[in-house]
Amino acid sequence: xxxxxxxxxxxxxxxxxxxxxxxxxxxxxxxxxxxxxxxxxxxxxxxxxxxxxxxxxxxxxxxxxxxxxxxxxxxxxxxxxxxxxxxxxxxxxxxxxxxxxxxxxxxxxxxxxxxxxxxxxxxxxxxxxxxxxxxxxxxxxxxxxxxxxxxxxxxxxxxxxxxxxxxxxxxxxxxxxxxxxxxxxxxxxxxxxxxxxxxxxxxxxxxxxxxxxxxxxxxxxxxxxxxxxxxxxxxxxxxxxxxxxxxxxxxxxxxxxxxxxxxxxxxxxxxxxxxxxxxxxxxxxxxxxxxxxxxxxxxxxxxxxxxxxxxxxxxxxxxxxxxxx
Amino acid sequence: xxxxxxxxxxxxxxxxxxxxxxxxxxxxxxxxxxxxxxxxxxxxxxxxxxxxxxxxxxxxxxxxxxxxxxxxxxxxxxxxxxxxxxxxxxxxxxxxxxxxxxxxxxxxxxxxxxxxxxxxxxxxxxxxxxxxxxxxxxxxxxxxxxxxxxxxxxxxxxxxxxxxxxxxxxxxxxxxxxxxxxxxxxxxxxxxxxx
Numbered sequence: 001x002x003x004x005x006x007x008x009x010x011x012x013x014x015x016x017x018x019x020x021x022x023x024x025x026x027x028x029x030x031x032x033x034x035x036x037x038x039x040x041x042x043x044x045x046x047x048x049x050x051x052x053x054x055x056x057x058x059x060x061x062x063x064x065x066x067x068x069x070x071x072x073x074x075x076x077x078x079x080x081x082x083x084x085x086x087x088x089x090x091x092x093x094x095x096x097x098x099x100x101x102x103x104x105x106x107x108x109x110x111x112x113x114x115x116x117x118x119x120x121x122x123x124x125x126x127x128x129x130x131x132x133x134x135x136x137x138x139x140x141x142x143x144x145x146x147x148x149x150x151x152x153x154x155x156x157x158x159x160x161x162x163x164x165x166x167x168x169x170x171x172x173x174x175x176x177x178x179x180x181x182x183x184x185x186x187x188x189x190x191x192x193x194x195x196x197x198x199x200x201x202x203x204x205x206x207x208x209x210x211x212x213x214x215x216x217x218x219x220x221x222x223x224x225x226x227x228x229x230x231x232x233x234x235x236x237x238x239x240x241x242x243x244x245x246x247x248x249x250x251x252x253x254x255x256x257x258x259x260x261x262x263x264x265x266x267x268x269x270x271x272x273x274x275x276x277x278x279x280x281x282x283x284x285x286x287x288x289x290x291x292x293x294x295x296x297x298x299x300x301x302x303x304x305x306x307x308x309x310x311x312x313x314x315x316x317x318x319x320x321x322x323x324x325x
Numbered sequence: 326x327x328x329x330x331x332x333x334x335x336x337x338x339x340x341x342x343x344x345x346x347x348x349x350x351x352x353x354x355x356x357x358x359x360x361x362x363x364x365x366x367x368x369x370x371x372x373x374x375x376x377x378x379x380x381x382x383x384x385x386x387x388x389x390x391x392x393x394x395x396x397x398x399x400x401x402x403x404x405x406x407x408x409x410x411x412x413x414x415x416x417x418x419x420x421x422x423x424x425x426x427x428x429x430x431x432x433x434x435x436x437x438x439x440x441x442x443x444x445x446x447x448x449x450x451x452x453x454x455x456x457x458x459x460x461x462x463x464x465x466x467x468x469x470x471x472x473x474x475x476x477x478x479x480x481x482x483x484x485x486x487x488x489x490x491x492x493x494x495x496x497x498x499x500x501x502x503x504x505x506x507x508x509x510x511x512x513x514x515x516x517x518x519x520x
Contacts (some may be wrong), residue, residue: 009417035422040458043456044406044456302420
């Protein structure tokens with residue numbers, strides 16, 4: 001199999017911009033990394049001497065940990081910087097922070113930032129580091145969509161011709177947006193169901209079918225993705241109350257059994273039991289939540305691996321040029 | 326000798342050094358040598374290096390099973406993640422995965438590859454295996470040894486020693502992935518296009 005025309009990189013800023021072949025190449029690579037985490041020695045020497053900086057300027061535990069474990073299982077050195085530790089809190093601009101980091105020559109910078117477009121912005125200014133967007137504002141969270149896709153592929157054996165339903169807060173959902181780009185690219189039917197305040201106004205333009213009641217959205221679905229209702233925003237009056245949301249949109253086993261009996265359920269986490277999903281669903285056989293965490297490490301290993309070997313080789317050839325001149 | 330089926334072989338400069346009967350005899354002899362040296366096939370496991378080593382490993386394992394009337398565990402190693410030239414190559418190779426579906430500890434592992442050249446592939450393959458446990462021994466079987474080692478590595482079982490120049494290419498064809506069993510030496514193609 002030739003991979004010469006399938007270059008990934010130099011950055012991974014979003015699902016938008018990737019081709020179907022590139023998505024499949026990342027997933028094929030990730031599928032092979034699943035096994036590394038099952039070995040007695042969960043580490044391969046591939047990225048020895050490479051540095052991965054996790055710059056998380058917005059709170060995150062699971063994504064940051066997942067990237068950190070992924071980098072370490074590839075033998076890269078992982079350095080974590082959170083908002084509290086960085087000079088951003090002392091008034092330094094993002095660009096100055098990133099330039100300071102670049103001077104320390106990391107091969108990959110994984111960044112989460114509360115502003116949409118932040119990853120694109122720093123990528124424009126970095127020449128020697130690959131940037132991975134680990135979530136930017138309301139925009140994209142590409143590795144989450146990729147790990148969801150790997151979970152679906154490993155469970156259902158295919159990634160095309162599926163009916164995929166997004167339930168919950170699509171408006172504040174960068175996970176939703178990356179998944180919409182990914183699944184419309186792969187030729188899946190994407191549906192969204194939520195109270196109208198959770199649906200961005202131009203969602204239909206992305207090729208998503210909109211629903212306002214759960215049963216009709218779930219009808220015949222293969223995959224149900226539960227998006228978190230961010231309870232910290234409830235005072236913004238997007239929904240009257242969690243009770244009312246739950247009565248109309250909570251994913252329960254009886255509803256799934258009736259309308260989407262074959263479906264699997266994914267949730268990017270964290271999730272609220274009894275609000276987005278019943279405990280019976282979370283702990284039940286449809287739930288892929290722990291698999292998603294497992295595949296998340298593999299997908300992030302694949303992304304770091306693909307970007308780091310390319311960036312590393314380019315940096316090395318620059319370095320050799322400078323020193324032979 | 327049968328006519329070479331491979332059309333490319335008719336091109337100028339290709340020399341066939343092993344035909345299908347010779348490949349078969351080499352594999353048969355290697356299987357017997359393995360059993361002899363290990364005094365049977367107890368605690369043996371046969372592991373091929375992707376891709377052609379995998380096919381050869383399967384053939385050797387089958388032959389040992391036939392001779393000793395027992396089943397032999399087998400596996401495959403993919404060395405992509407263990408290469409020493411990854412820092413120099415911006416290509417993004419497809420990782421195909423290592424599968425060792427048996428306990429490596431205390432096994433006598435027969436590592437199988439098609440051609441032994443610089444020794445770098447074998448160094449990587451040994452590292453990969455050792456990440457799975459502590460084998461009693463690792464022995465190397467190759468269909469061809471073409472010399473030009475860059476590391477202190479040697480084969481325990483060799484189908485044929487070839488004298489080749491470093492610029493030449495040794496092509497191993499196996500019916501599992503090609504249309505015949507044969508080994509050719511050919512001149513290297515001029516600069517790789519596009520890559």
